[in-house]
Each structure stands twice: as C-alpha cells, then as structure tokens.
Amino acid sequence: MDSANIAQARLANQLLGRDKKSTPGEVVDWLGAVQAQDFAAAKWAIGMRLHQATDAEVEKAYNAGQILRTHVMRPTWHFLSPQDIRAVQALTARRVRAGNASMLRKLELDGRLLSRCHRALAAALRDGQHLTRTELSSRLEAARIQARGQRLAYILMDAELEALICSGPRKGKQFTYALLEERVPKARPLSPEEALGRWARRYFLGHGPAQAKDFAWWSGLTLREAQRAIELSKGSLLRETISGNTYWRSPGGDGPEPDAGKPGGGGGALLLSIYDEYNIAYRDRGALGPERHLERLISMGNALTSVLILGGIIAGTWKRVLARAGVELAVSPFHTLRKAEKEAIRAAASAYGEFLGLPVTLHYAE
Template identity: 25%
Template sequence: MSQPRPRPASATASPTRIDAAGRRARLGRRHLLAPGCRVPRAEDVAEAVVGLHATDAATVHLAACARLVEPEPGEVERALYDDHSLVRLLCMRRTLFAVGAAFAPVVASSTAGAIAAKERRDMTRWVTGGLADWDERRLAEVEARTLAALAARGQATAADLAVDVPDLRDTIVQSPGKPYEATVAVSSRILRVLAAEGKIRRGRPRGGWTSSSFRWTPGTPFAELPAPPPAEARAALARRWLAAYGPATVEDLKWWTGWTLTDTRRAVAATDAVEVTLEDGGPGLALPDDIAPVTAPAPWAALLPALDPTAMGWKSRDWYLDPGHVPRLFDRSGNIGPTVWWNGRIIGGWAQRPDGEIAWRLLSDEGGREAAAAVESEAARLAGWVRDIRVTPRFRTPLERELSR
C-alpha cells in the first residue's frame, strides 16, 4: 500500500522555493543563535531545539549557555536537578537527550518506549547468556531490590547501590581474547535499562557540570505517564521538529528520529506538512504556516559544542556545512566536534587549551574581518562564563585535538 505524501503548498502552483539563505535565517532565529534571539531560561532553549544532546554531560550546559541571555551553568542545573523541568531520555537514534518535562511523554511514546524495550531485550540476553547462574527471574529480583534500595536512599551512585545489592557487582567479560576485551559490571547495563524505562533518572553528578558520574534518583516509569498513543505522539514530535528544523526532508526526519521510513511518512502526513523546493531543487517539507520568507537576523557568530543539536539536526548538511570540512570536524563515528558558526554556516572549529584559553580556527574566509571579530567576541563570552572549568569533548575530532594542545 502506498504511503501518504505531503500535499503541495498550492493545488494550482508549484511548490514554494525556500533556498539555503531562507533556511539559515530560520536557523539563526529559531535556534536562538543570533544574540537578539537569546532567551533567559534553559527550558526555553530545550523547547526551541526540541531537545539538547546529553550523551556528553558538558554539551547540555555549553549548548544551553550559547543561547542564554545570561550564560550560567547554574541555570541549567536548576532545570535539571532542582525543578526537574528538563529530563534526560534515551530516545532519538538511541541518543541521550534533555527534553522539557511537559514534552517528555510525547518523546517517550513516540520513540523512547520502543528503544527501552529493545534495550531490555538486549540486556536480558547479555546478562543471562554471560552469567551461568543468572536467569530472568534472578534478574527481576535484582532489579526490584535495586529500586527498593534507591527509594530508601533517595539518591545513590552505582557503587552505593552495589553495597545494598551485591549482585550488581557481578561482571561479564566482553569480547574475550580481542584487543578490546573488557570486564563490565552488570550494574552498568541494569541501571541503563532502568533509566531507559524511566524507572530511575540521572540526578546531580558527583563532580561539576562536566562530570558524567551521576547519582541516580527514583523516576516515573513510562507506563505510568499520561502519554498519547505512539502514532499520535510521532505526529506531535514530527510537528515540533518541523517547526524548529524545517524546511527539511523526509530523510532528515527519519535520520533524526531513528524511525522507520513508513512511520516517518505517516507522521509527516499527520502534520499537514506541505511540499516545498529546497536550494538544490529537491523536495522538502514545511509546516503550512512556514512558507513565507523569514527576515535574517543581524549578522551573528556562535561557538557551539560537540554534538550540539543544531549541528546534528539534519542528515543532509551541505546547506550549512562545506563537505570538505567534514574530515576535520567529525570523528569516525559521525559525531561532530566543537564548531564555529557565521550567519548559519559552519566556518571553523574551537577547543579549550589546558590553560583555559578558547582557541579557534576558521576554515573559510566567509565573512572576512567582520566574522573574525564576531567570533573573537563569542570566544571571550564563552571563556567568561566557563572560567576555571576545563572541557574535553567525549568524542574527540581532528581539529579539536589539534587546537587543544
């Protein structure tokens, strides 16, 4: 059976053309990167970009502060750990995101729930296949005891929980005999799955805001959330994504969410998206109220962190990234490093040196002296709020390594 297709912008006219300049104008405004578009609260940032990448703990703070009127890590910590208005979910593409608490049920139903189910299947096979004296019944008992121990403590690290539940200390040797052989405690996989299901959540880290050593706290299982049905939730997520990242392509949305092509097309059809023509002449999608021209903001520069949601927002990136710069800005797994932006295009990269200096390099002469001056100002702004914290991306890229020396 054929899948629903986006309808043209007009029944009698060709699809509206939205060129790269129009897409970059939207990016600068909607992703809060132009100085005049910055916002006061971390929740506003997450809403604008749908969710903040959170695989690297530092990215959440760096990405949010790049878009805040007053950049301050404490503002992000307030939202994450005091007000719980931002929550971390393993969701799109099995990536950890920080999303608004009100939108979390939609993300859970559309994406995270299915990922959690797969994580559980994989973990169950891993534990019961790797440990002779473990079966599904024992696994369930250990999980129940772990949740009870966490409830009693209120918050705890994995090591704390292993004191109460010694079974968590059991280990499995992965890839025995291989160069990458590793001994892994079952606690790491069990806690990951419980978090993926919403039963526990990452609380305040043991160290500063760059630390990935989290204390765990009790959570709310997805099954208890008042969430819309999956198909309805996928449509809601697609609509929110198009509002932030459109115009874009079906392939962009499929890649960003990790959905099947069928689910992506059905979600798009439910948004009433219209077909537009993009800068390369190919078809794109936009919401019906987003086909009029958008005025570009005043010239702007931005220093965005590794895995920033804007840099990782689309599968097709030629309209904001020169393909020739990819080898220096990405690692071998496709993770982007810290980037320098000018008016909606990536023109370079940056890193922090051991003495705290923010070093940057332009890979393009686009914008000339005006761009260089604006980048220098943004580097000073970044150094001003990072202060004595040292940030090393979890995924190192060639240019970042070079600049950080």
C-alpha cells in the first residue's frame, strides 16, 4: 500500500465512496465525531455520506437530538452521537480544561465561580428549556455573574466539558443549549480503559488507515494515551507498515471500493470544507496530495474555506455565494482539467445544489 492506496481506503472508510448511510445519526456514529464549528459545512459533510439527504433533513435530525453538537476533544465544536457524548467528555475534557486554564485565569473564572455558573445554567435550562446564548447571558447576569463576550463563551464551554449542557434545537437561525441529562438519558459509565479502547476502534473504523499520531491529534489525547488505546484494541485492528510508518485500520473498514465513475467515488470529485473529516482528522496529511499543494493551501490563510478533491487528492479550492435564487460555485483547480474531471465536478456541484434545494451555477476561477 502506498499514499494513493491510503487515500482510496480512506475514501471508502469515510463513506465518500459507494457505501453510504441512511441517517445522519448513522454517519456520526460511524465516524465517531464530525467537526462542526462551521455548522452549514458540517451538515454538508453529513449529507455527502448519506444515500439521499437534504440540508433540511440533517437540520431536523440535529433539532431532534439524534446528533448533538458540543465542545469536545481538541477543542472545537463537534457533532457526536448521544450514546458517545458522556464517555468522550470523560476521556478528553481534562486536557481541554488544561488548555483553557490561562484564559480562565485571565477572565477571572475560578472553580468556585464556575460551579455557581453551572448551578445557574442548570436552573435556567431545567424542564426542557432550550435557551440561546443571549438568553443564558441574561440568566447568568440575574445571578450576579458577568457573562458576556469571551467570558460567556468560556462559561458555556466549561459547562459542556462538565457534561452539564449540550446543543438544543435551533430557534430560527439561533443556536440553543439544553441540559444533557434531559437530552440524553444516563447510561452505565465506561471504565477509562473501556472508553479508550472503544474510541480507538471507532476512529480507525471510520478514518483508517491512520497512525497513532493521527488518532492523538484527532482525539485530543496524548500520544501515550493514543498508543495505550491502540494497545487495548489490538485484537480488533490490523497493522501495516507503509514507507516506514505504522498504520492501523479496522478489518470492518475499507468498505466497497470507491466508484471511479461516480461523483464522490475514487475517480470522482468531492467539494469538501477544509474542516471535513477527510481533511482535518490526520496529523500527517501527506496522503492528501503533493507537498506543493499543501503549502499552497497553507499560504491562503483564512481565505481558505473549501477544497476540491479529485481521485482522493487535493486538486484545487472552491467558494460558494448563496442567493435567494440559487447558489454560485467558483472552482479554482490546481491543474488543467480533463473532460472527465469537469464532468465529475459538474455532478458534484449538482449534488450540492440538490442538498441545499437550490439551482447551481458553476464556473471556474483563476
């Protein structure tokens, strides 16, 4: 197996080939977690991995609590399955809190004050109340706790890490929070070793082949913890040495071969967010394409939002402009496109428009 084979296996295991799921919950459960700070892009990431889906259907699953959104792992917002959220917070919250410690000191949020915040939030959200940030800010202020701007953001994140709160259904375009215990019934907690081994198996099932350092990066665990998790899962994982590096994958992965003639397949086109699991879930991103292409992307800084994938390899960037009448996609390829590649991009753009329920206009930019 070489880097090209790694890319093809990852396409299949990440549900970007012919093998798809039927519900948003099944996609998130398979992948373990889906990075979701860009909510619209995260919904598309799920939609691409479903047999048929629309933005509205993924949003409906989110509002119903079939998938939850919370700060976890690195940390940033992720979609998680309800059955995973407590175990993953128990595994990774300690390191996230350690990373937040200096900012908490700067914001004068010590343990005693955060406990007061937790009590105020629990009271505000009790009995199925789903409140926006602005509404929660008012409730905290009423409890004589200053809670605006970054201070509010870190108060809410800490409550998420405590497994006290999580996402509620949206109110129009606004996000809300809910009590986790009301959103997800409590279950038997896993032991630390059970949770470690289970999380490793889930990662390599939906992301393999990958290295221990990739799992550590994705999960927010230390490399030693990641290696321990793999050790606990060795009976369920396959090991392979590629170019001197050790890769792990699940024997239940590598699904059907990506369909070379179908958009989203091995030889097709993918219109991905930079935060899609295919791009973001690895410390070593060498399988994504030539070093010059990766350096070109890095040089774009914050201007980079989305990438074009052809045959599993980064081949350009794309941008979208939404309007009431439709969506305009501007694709900037890194090489002169062949006819088959243009056809694959056109099909991928059409699929994106169908997901949004909008007509698509596609053009190529420099």
